Amino acid sequence: MSLYTMRQIIELAEEKGLKISDVALELESKESGLSIDEIKKRMAYNYEIMKNSVSHGISQVMPSVSGLTGGEGYRLWHEKEKGLSGETILKASSRAMAVSNVNASMGRIVAAPTAGSCGIIPGVMMTVAEKLGKSEDEIVNALITTAIVGKIIAQNATLAGAEGGCQAECGSASAMAAAAAVELAGGTPSQAGHAAAIALKGIMGLVCDPVAGLVEVPCIKRNSFGAAQAILAADMAMAGIESVIPVDEVIKAMGEVGRSLPVELKETAMGGIAASKTGKMLEEKLMKKEN
Amino acid sequence: MNLFDIIGPVMIGPSSSHTAGAARLGKLARNIFGEDFNKADITLYNSFAKTGQGHGTDKAIVAGILGMDPDDEDLRNAIDLSHESGIEVNLILEESKRELHPNTAKIILYGKDKTMSITGCSLGGGRVMIQDIDGFKTEFTGEFNTIISVQRDKPGIVAYVTSYLAQKNINIAQMKLSRRSKGDMALMIIETDETPPKSVKEDLEKHEGIYKIVISTI
Numbered sequence: 001m002s003l004y005t006m007r008q009i010i011e012l013a014e015e016k017g018l019k020i021s022d023v024a025l026e027l028e029s030k031e032s033g034l035s036i037d038e039i040k041k042r043m044a045y046n047y048e049i050m051k052n053s054v055s056h057g058i059s060q061v062m063p064s065v066s067g068l069t070g071g072e073g074y075r076l077w078h079e080k081e082k083g084l085s086g087e088t089i090l091k092a093s094s095r096a097m098a099v100s101n102v103n104a105s106m107g108r109i110v111a112a113p114t115a116g117s118c119g120i121i122p123g124v125m126m127t128v129a130e131k132l133g134k135s136e137d138e139i140v141n142a143l144i145t146t147a148i149v150g151k152i153i154a155q156n157a158t159l160a161g162a163e164g165g166c167q168a169e170c171g172s173a174s175a176m177a178a179a180a181a182v183e184l185a186g187g188t189p190s191q192a193g194h195a196a197a198i199a200l201k202g203i204m205g206l207v208c209d210p211v212a213g214l215v216e217v218p219c220i221k222r223n224s225f226g227a228a229q230a231i232l233a234a235d236m237a238m239a240g241i242e243s244v245i246p247v248d249e250v251i252k253a254m255g256e257v258g259r260s261l262p263v264e265l266k267e268t269a270m271g272g273i274a275a276s277k278t279g280k281m282l283e284e285k286l287m288k289k290e291n
Numbered sequence: 292m293n294l295f296d297i298i299g300p301v302m303i304g305p306s307s308s309h310t311a312g313a314a315r316l317g318k319l320a321r322n323i324f325g326e327d328f329n330k331a332d333i334t335l336y337n338s339f340a341k342t343g344q345g346h347g348t349d350k351a352i353v354a355g356i357l358g359m360d361p362d363d364e365d366l367r368n369a370i371d372l373s374h375e376s377g378i379e380v381n382l383i384l385e386e387s388k389r390e391l392h393p394n395t396a397k398i399i400l401y402g403k404d405k406t407m408s409i410t411g412c413s414l415g416g417g418r419v420m421i422q423d424i425d426g427f428k429t430e431f432t433g434e435f436n437t438i439i440s441v442q443r444d445k446p447g448i449v450a451y452v453t454s455y456l457a458q459k460n461i462n463i464a465q466m467k468l469s470r471r472s473k474g475d476m477a478l479m480i481i482e483t484d485e486t487p488p489k490s491v492k493e494d495l496e497k498h499e500g501i502y503k504i505v506i507s508t509i
Binding site: 024028031032039042043045046049064065066068102103104105106107108109110111112113114115116118121143144146147148150151154155159160162212213214215216269286287 | 345
């Protein structure tokens with residue numbers, strides 16, 4: 001397995017006048033032995049699944065298995081025209097929550113990069129592509145870009161809530177989506193890198209504190225914030241705003257913050273809002289129901 | 292790690308470790324058992340026991356033993372489906388077994404004339420590890436084609452099996468041998484790159500020192 005940094009990928013792309021997704025496709029094809037067409041076909045299948053989860057989640061209230069959540073994506077979707085945040089952010093955020101709702105109700109999703117953060121990338125990709133009138137092929141390429149950014153984060157830090165907290169899951173998903181949104185919007189590879197860095201810094205330090213250990217509270221709403229932030233980070237990068245700290249250093253810092261977080265704040269349901277009075281009460285109630 | 296480990300897998304939610312991993316454990320147990328069964332005792336330990344219901348761990352593991360993959364939308368109906376297919380499922384919850392991995396399950400399958408106990412854990416991201424088969428300690432993930440050999444602990448058997456595989460042009464990716472005690476029964480796990488043909492079982496079982504071959508393919 002080859003190790004890369006964002007800087008290497010960005011330089012490779014800019015030297016040849018390519019996109020990050022072009023470089024990622026070439027590298028993946030070389031490493032896996034699959035042709036570029038096969039890789040794109042597999043990613044297109046994943047995008048089909050993502051679109052299905054979005055449409056299920058925004059068209060109905062789906063109660064979660066535990067009954068703690070349900071219908072968040074559906075409700076925000078109906079606010080998209082009149083809401084204060086503007087239609088793009090509201091569409092992306094409600095789609096992100098819709099996918100999380102599907103996940104919590106035992107529906108089918110694509111882990112992107114994890115099940116806990118599965119809404120952010122579909123929400124952002126679908127919404128940005130729709131706004132810019134992008135083709136299916138361009139969206140598939142953008143998903144390849146999310147994947148290479150995620151792979152670099154996995155190799156240089158972590159994508160697991162149990163190791164790095166929510167910043168490793170929703171933070172990474174937001175960074176991955178931000179870079180891909182820049183690519184869709186016609187930005188340069190180096191702008192994509194800045195967008196990823198800006199998004200990751202925005203969520204740095206966020207703890208993983210799921211009530212009763214379930215991927216619901218606060219995970220579903222955090223997916224919507226991750227999506228909104230990815231779009232803002234992409235806009236910043238497109239406006240020429242740069243991350244003062246290079247993206248690879250931001251990724252390493254996220255990993256370090258993850259290691260410094262106490263175990264209570266890494267998916268153990270022992271700290272943060274999971275340890276709040278109501279969080280504990282809900283946990284007890286669910287346990288009783290179980291036994 | 293490839294790009295589809297990052298954007299993927301496609302799975303039924305809500306948790307890659309507690310749902311997708313549980314389904315994979317169930318399916319591996321079914322493959323290792325390799326025959327029809329009419330009863331399953333499933334013990335969920337630690338985090339699997341504590342948060343299992345909210346994560347659908349019970350349903351996922353039953354779905355797996357019924358042969359479903361982690362992305363099967365019928366997964367949520369697995370308990371009902373097990374009733375329909377006439378398999379008796381008993382779920383046991385044990386919340387504090389500190390010596391075991393946080394997400395561990397023990398699956399005992401009962402067939403017409405054999406019973407097998409398989410223990411494994413879910414490592415995260417949908418990846419799993421089988422740790423114990425009928426009291427033999429082992430470690431394999433089911434990510435490779437796997438040949439499991441229950442055999443006598445005596446000289447020559449490992450060589451016999453590996454030279455047989457060499458003849459068939461089957462490359463060994465990993466292998467592990469464990470035994471109960473010297474000269475007693477031993478368990479050999481061989482993970483291969485190529486898919487072993489069904490004849491491997493018949494051929495290897497001809498050796499008097501090999502009691503049973505189980506093949507689990509990906």
